[in-house]
Amino acid sequence: MWMDTKTEAKEASRNRASLRRCVLSGLLLCTGDMEHLDKYMQEKLFVLQLVVWGLRGVTRVILANNPLSGVLVLAALCWASPWQALLGTLGVLASMLTAVIMGQDSAEVSGGLHGFNGMLPSLLMGVFSSAGDWYWWLLLPACLGSATCVFLYSGLSPVLERWDLPVAVFPFNIIIVLYLLCTGPDNPYFPHHPATPPGLLEPNGTELIAVEVMLGIPLGVGQIFACGALGPSLLILGAVLLYSPLLAAHALLGSAVGTLVGLSMAVHHDSLYSGLSGFNGALGCMAVGGLFFTFSWRTHLFAIASAFLSAYADIALSNLLGTVGLPACSWASTLTATLMLLLTGSLAAYRIPIGRVMAPEHNLCSHSQWEAGDTADRESTDV
């Protein structure tokens, strides 16, 4: 009996272990870049493929690349505002289809690189529009703006390629600025709210509420999708967590740095409460901490520096562009991330070539493999 009980216990523990392994591997299948999905999708319908590409594009906005995260983000946008979710989806589709028609590189399209630049202008057009939700005419500039992003992406890539730089969200930033300039605040067809610079307002009369400032940190992650509600922002953070815990940690850290910077420059309280101070810091921190550079304590310090730079540059650019009623969007973090990628010196040693960028955790593994490979190569050539 004793033997039997022991065997049973052993079997039960074995089953539990295998179940655990099963769940874990299932979870692991859903995290990271989900490359296996691409192989699986190759024989499927074009429409299904397009959905996966689009979902990848949705997550590219927040520097992730995982279709399931894309579903979470879209759910978060729907929760915050169905109209915004519709605009975003339309933007992704418009730019992806334009890219397909224009004969862009299929790897870029399937990786969602065209989709993510198309999503942001239409989202922002909705946010800045003063015509209210469900103003159907807005779909026209949203689609056109998203389609134009493909032109800019395709045109900027040969220029930036010379220094192995990503195009990032330059197209979105250019298009949204052009759109807002083109329509102007009093356009009869597409009116919009002018942006207010964070530093040029009346002095802060009220006391700063610490809890609200703390809540601004997760909101900063949501503001990457122009989403200012707490629940959806946390869901977006969850989507990043699903892709890579390291990236999610850096997003929160960057947003906190951005809030700190906002405090140090005495920006208007609303800017802190809404998370607008934090989102450029978050993007700057995520880009350096793990995504474009192999994670290490050194990269981590540079990521914090990048968050500070992004946040300060964002305040400066907001004050500048605010004088003509324009928002600074994510110019600051895009420029800062580009600068960090160009850096020579100790950071350059950790740089991952743009073509090999994947989830931070995967980058860590592959980096050690390269090094091993490089050593092996060197040995083999030495011999």
Add this chain to the structure above:
Amino acid sequence: MWMDTKTEAKEASRNRASLRRCVLSGLLLCTGDMEHLDKYMQEKLFVLQLVVWGLRGVTRVILANNPLSGVLVLAALCWASPWQALLGTLGVLASMLTAVIMGQDSAEVSGGLHGFNGMLPSLLMGVFSSAGDWYWWLLLPACLGSATCVFLYSGLSPVLERWDLPVAVFPFNIIIVLYLLCTGPDNPYFPHHPATPPGLLEPNGTELIAVEVMLGIPLGVGQIFACGALGPSLLILGAVLLYSPLLAAHALLGSAVGTLVGLSMAVHHDSLYSGLSGFNGALGCMAVGGLFFTFSWRTHLFAIASAFLSAYADIALSNLLGTVGLPACSWASTLTATLMLLLTGSLAAYRIPIGRVMAPEHNLCSHSQWEAGDTADRESTDV
């Protein structure tokens, strides 16, 4: 008798045919790039050569390259305003002589590439000057500005060459903006009118007149030379037609697109009537439709897209620069054309290397020859 009549008729028809052929070949000699003239001019006086180079430069403004078209354009400018024609001529000469003195590439000088950038600043200085016509002091900044264009052309070309891009009218656009900034509206020596942005004016109170809008389309072609009268504009269009009918068609098409864009953004009526809404569209359309790309239905669609992009970007930039009293000049079309030249994907296949760009009709022929040549090359290397 019957035989004789028949022979006579045959001979008459033969004569008519040879006459037709003669006239046609004479006409053909005057169209296109007129390369044969360069060979003929090589032994002539330097002054005569300079005149031909200058006339080529005058037409380069409108993306053509034909001395006879240059004569027509100068005639049109003279018709519109002799003072403007004088300023333009002086600008061309000043920049060409500067280029010769500075030891610039002689092929660039003889191709009129330095002349055309020098012509535009002096023309625009005349247009914006609020000191009236025949204000002789203006010749000083006109000459200096035109000469400075050569510096900018020479400095920008190594940068843009990396991506096989033309310098286009970047020098002109930079110089005129610097000049207007430098003098400011209340300068005691060189006062000028501040530019008014098309979207920031009082709301359009009056009804839109359809005929005037239609007339704005050919005026848009004239506005490339800052010429707002119908007769000279048509003469300028005729000059383009002489160089290349395809280019003239695209000029009109682009101007029409620009007017449409102006209507869609509800710009001020004067902007539509004067053709100012159209000229950036016209330039954007001409650059893509036939000049820098081999003509085909695909290129044609891209040309229309380029016209739309140019026109929208022009409104956006006019609104932006208008806040500091500056005009947007041809920044929009220059940037858009540069973007189109950088595009990857299906358009890049039609791209003509900058060194081989000629009249659209000639490009069409030579493209098929290259393809044949390439095939022949491939076959010969295969064997």
Add this chain to the structure above:
Amino acid sequence: MWMDTKTEAKEASRNRASLRRCVLSGLLLCTGDMEHLDKYMQEKLFVLQLVVWGLRGVTRVILANNPLSGVLVLAALCWASPWQALLGTLGVLASMLTAVIMGQDSAEVSGGLHGFNGMLPSLLMGVFSSAGDWYWWLLLPACLGSATCVFLYSGLSPVLERWDLPVAVFPFNIIIVLYLLCTGPDNPYFPHHPATPPGLLEPNGTELIAVEVMLGIPLGVGQIFACGALGPSLLILGAVLLYSPLLAAHALLGSAVGTLVGLSMAVHHDSLYSGLSGFNGALGCMAVGGLFFTFSWRTHLFAIASAFLSAYADIALSNLLGTVGLPACSWASTLTATLMLLLTGSLAAYRIPIGRVMAPEHNLCSHSQWEAGDTADRESTDV
């Protein structure tokens, strides 16, 4: 006796000659780039090395590279305002230490290339601060701004390297503009004076005083270090003279050209009296006349052209940036010098590769050596 006297006289003259040679060689040791010092310093303490690198950095601001000149410049700054001298020293140290920590190229650090970009933002922060001298909180942004310059220097260098261009003072110009934008005029912690554009002021009511304008010329050299007093400015000019008399002559010439340009554009009198009109011209003139190009009468003419261009561009940019309360700093001369370095044609033949740039006098010698070397090389390869 006669013989003795003769011998004595001979000996005395020999002694005088050797003394003269001694003094001359001692003087020569202190002029130019003082490369021998680097060899001598290699075995010394790190702190001593840092001092030499820092002093080189101080002189790099005025395009020189000589530790003794650095001592003179620091003395001049101390004379003008000890607080400014402290800020400047701190800026140099902060940026150099950041460069060392970030693992930047040691040749760049020891050449003072990182130091000079760090010195200027902290100097300018002090000048624009409206909180008065000895406002200790200012040390915080001064250090941070100087440290950030290293990021920009390191990031811009791979981009500009493609065209063999120096990074020059682009980092300083970017950082100071960002700082002033970030804080804004009414910042509660770091308030600053808004810049006033030279052309947008009330009309000049008073008569122009010729002597004051003349005094503005040496002041223009001092304004490179934001120093507006005559004595220190002359001392700074002396520091340049110690490095290279040719450079000092071009500095004065450029400042005179800048003043002339200011007169031609009727800028406000204070701008002329304080030397602010002159300093961009001085920098533009120095860069072309001898430093980046071998000195010759042709280069000299281009140097004057460069001074004119810099000065006009400075007025234009001051008017533009002044609309949002920003100063034009040395944007104009930096951009103009970059343009001159890119020029093709006859000037390009005199271009010195960036890695070989030294004192103008040394450049002259080495250029003739290269030519001899090149000829020798050609002959040896011919055989």
